[in-house]
Amino acid sequence: MTADVFLFWFLALITVISGLAVVLMANPIYSALCLAMTMISVAAIFVTLQAYFLAGVQIIVYAGAVMVLFVMVLMLFDLKHELQAFTRGRATGALKIASVGILSGLIVGAVTIGLTIAGRSSDEVISAAAAGGVVDTTRGLSEALFLKNIFGFEALGVLLLVIAVGTVALSRSKGGTHARD
Amino acid sequence: MTSMGNTTFEIVINTIKLLAVFLLMVQAVPILVWLERRGSAFIQNRFGPNRVGPLGLVQLLADAVKFLTKEDFAPEKGNRIMFYMAPVFALIPAAVAYAAIPMSVPLKVGDYTFLIQGYEINVGIVFILGISSLAAYTILMAGWGSGSKFSLMGALRASAQIISYELALGLSIVGIILLYGTFNLTEMIHAQQGIYHFSAFGYTVAASWLPNWGIFYQPLGMILFFSATFAESNRLPFDLAEGEAELVAGFHTEYGGFKMLMFFIGEYGHMMIASGLMATFFFGGYSIWNFTPQEVYNWCYGLVGSEQIANVMNVVLHFLSYNIKFAIFLWIFIHVRWTLPRFRYDQLMDLGWKTMLPWALGNTIVTAIVIFVTSYFVIS
Numbered sequence: 331m332t333a334d335v336f337l338f339w340f341l342a343l344i345t346v347i348s349g350l351a352v353v354l355m356a357n358p359i360y361s362a363l364c365l366a367m368t369m370i371s372v373a374a375i376f377v378t379l380q381a382y383f384l385a386g387v388q389i390i391v392y393a394g395a396v397m398v399l400f401v402m403v404l405m406l407f408d409l410k411h412e413l414q415a416f417t418r419g420r421a422t423g424a425l426k427i428a429s430v431g432i433l434s435g436l437i438v439g440a441v442t443i444g445l446t447i448a449g450r451s452s453d454e455v456i457s458a459a460a461a462g463g464v465v466d467t468t469r470g471l472s473e474a475l476f477l478k479n480i481f482g483f484e485a486l487g488v489l490l491l492v493i494a495v496g497t498v499a500l501s502r503s504k505g506g507t508h509a510r511d
Numbered sequence: 512m513t514s515m516g517n518t519t520f521e522i523v524i525n526t527i528k529l530l531a532v533f534l535l536m537v538q539a540v541p542i543l544v545w546l547e548r549r550g551s552a553f554i555q556n557r558f559g560p561n562r563v564g565p566l567g568l569v570q571l572l573a574d575a576v577k578f579l580t581k582e583d584f585a586p587e588k589g590n591r592i593m594f595y596m597a598p599v600f601a602l603i604p605a606a607v608a609y610a611a612i613p614m615s616v617p618l619k620v621g622d623y624t625f626l627i628q629g630y631e632i633n634v635g636i637v638f639i640l641g642i643s644s645l646a647a648y649t650i651l652m653a654g655w656g657s658g659s660k661f662s663l664m665g666a667l668r669a670s671a672q673i674i675s676y677e678l679a680l681g682l683s684i685v686g687i688i689l690l691y692g693t694f695n696l697t698e699m700i701h702a703q704q705g706i707y708h709f710s711a712f713g714y715t716v717a718a719s720w721l722p723n724w725g726i727f728y729q730p731l732g733m734i735l736f737f738s739a740t741f742a743e744s745n746r747l748p749f750d751l752a753e754g755e756a757e758l759v760a761g762f763h764t765e766y767g768g769f770k771m772l773m774f775f776i777g778e779y780g781h782m783m784i785a786s787g788l789m790a791t792f793f794f795g796g797y798s799i800w801n802f803t804p805q806e807v808y809n810w811c812y813g814l815v816g817s818e819q820i821a822n823v824m825n826v827v828l829h830f831l832s833y834n835i836k837f838a839i840f841l842w843i844f845i846h847v848r849w850t851l852p853r854f855r856y857d858q859l860m861d862l863g864w865k866t867m868l869p870w871a872l873g874n875t876i877v878t879a880i881v882i883f884v885t886s887y888f889v890i891s
Contacts, residue, residue, distance in 0.1 A: 383634050
């Protein structure tokens with residue numbers, strides 16, 4: 331077993347376990363922390379595929395900023411109340427069944443795709459990707475973002491701005507934090 | 512896989528190096544604590560710990576024994592798993608991130624190049640910023656796991672502060688990244704070696720009395736970066752997390768003994784990362800004032816006349832050079848802590864979002880325009 335293979339299985343195991351823990355944990359704070367763990371281990375898998383910039387951005391943006399905000403908000407909630415509201419009821423039951431369906435579909439898809447690249451080392455995968463014109467250097471990424479797809483990228487930025495403005499507008503609509511009810 | 516090594520030999524070497532960097536960091540903390548206590552005493556015109564051993568240096572050992580023998584206490588209403596996990600996790604981001612900073616020129620032994628850094632990673636800056644941003648989790652875990660309002664409020668304050676200043680921190684070094692055209696810390700240091708020189712409009716400007724350091728290109732970036740790192744490591748004047756008057760001691764109110772010490776080590780670790788990055792980005796990293804490593808090597812070779820010894824000497828000289836810069840920044844951290852008063856919370860947020868962020872953005876835009884104009888228009 332080479333270092334490459336060991337590293338892959340190790341990281342894959344951590345990713346899958348922490349991913350499962352996100353769904354199976356009853357306490358939402360544990361779930362959120364496990365989700366952060368999943369993101370970090372996915373970033374580590376990116377590093378083994380030599381996609382360094384993507385790994386760094388994954389950690390900074392998702393694990394370092396977005397999930398921290400999630401955890402912060404969760405810690406301010408009254409968790410016991412939330413727990414009961416989400417584990418009872420017919421609508422939640424339907425949601426659970428639907429998500430089981432989606433999950434099994436994802437597993438089947440992952441196995442099918444995984445079989446086509448099984449048995450190849452990460453170096454082979456990287457060189458195959460490089461031969462196919464995929465460049466994951468930071469320069470290649472920025473050229474794709476800022477030269478080829480600049481309008482799509484800007485449109486996404488505007489969309490995010492719309493979302494931010496919409497959130498503020500919604501939260502202020504009924505008096506916001508100063509609401510008297 | 513190239514970053515961790517292909518052969519067993521390389522993997523073993525890298526593991527040992529990681530351990531060595533971690534131990535280096537942990538060992539530096541008692542000395543820093545001593546320096547901080549003696550330094551604060553010096554600033555406030557008192558003596559500080561001077562009874563145990565020469566200059567009070569053995570005080571650290573006494574403290575360590577005290578910390579180890581204290582009662583292992585956990586609050587009853589807290590979450591025990593989180594409570595015990597948080598201090599352990601506090602050490603990880605600091606140690607992992609510090610290992611990525613290059614500390615000297617590579618040592619060549621036979622045909623193997625031994626890097627004087629934990630590991631070389633292609634996108635050094637992005638990696639270090641990412642890893643050190645994970646410190647917010649340990650604070651939140653500690654605050655929530657303690658099961659106390661004061662701890663939770665302290666944790667929320669501290670992590671809100673870390674997230675807000677991360678933006679200014681990230682943007683303040685974009686100018687430096689544009690200037691050197693790389694994310695790699697070693698390449699950045701290479702770009703800062705030798706005398707001050709740059710080319711603009713097709714001309715080359717050089718000044719033999721100045722080193723080619725980042726601070727002479729990006730002074731504003733340096734100020735913003737250094738201030739943001741103060742906020743990131745939760746130290747005065749940004750130690751809102753520990754506002755003793757309002758929050759007892761912030762997120763580590765409930766911690767005592769060695770667990771408390773581990774948070775301390777984490778905090779000092781962040782100081783060390785900040786100092787190392789300051790040296791690397793703006794003060795030439797391990798490079799020596801005005802000299803390239805090749806010139807230093809030639810000087811050593813002329814002195815001893817043996818290639819092997821000259822090589823080792825070169826490495827040692829650069830290592831010393833790095834550590835001198837490193838120590839100066841650590842001292843500035845300590846000095847500022849005992850000089851400036853604390854900000855109010857709204858002042859802190861104003862400074863982060865309304866002052867530092869726009870200035871950092873402006874710095875980025877101006878740098879980009881200047882780099883474009885000076886390299887695009889050639890006057891011949």
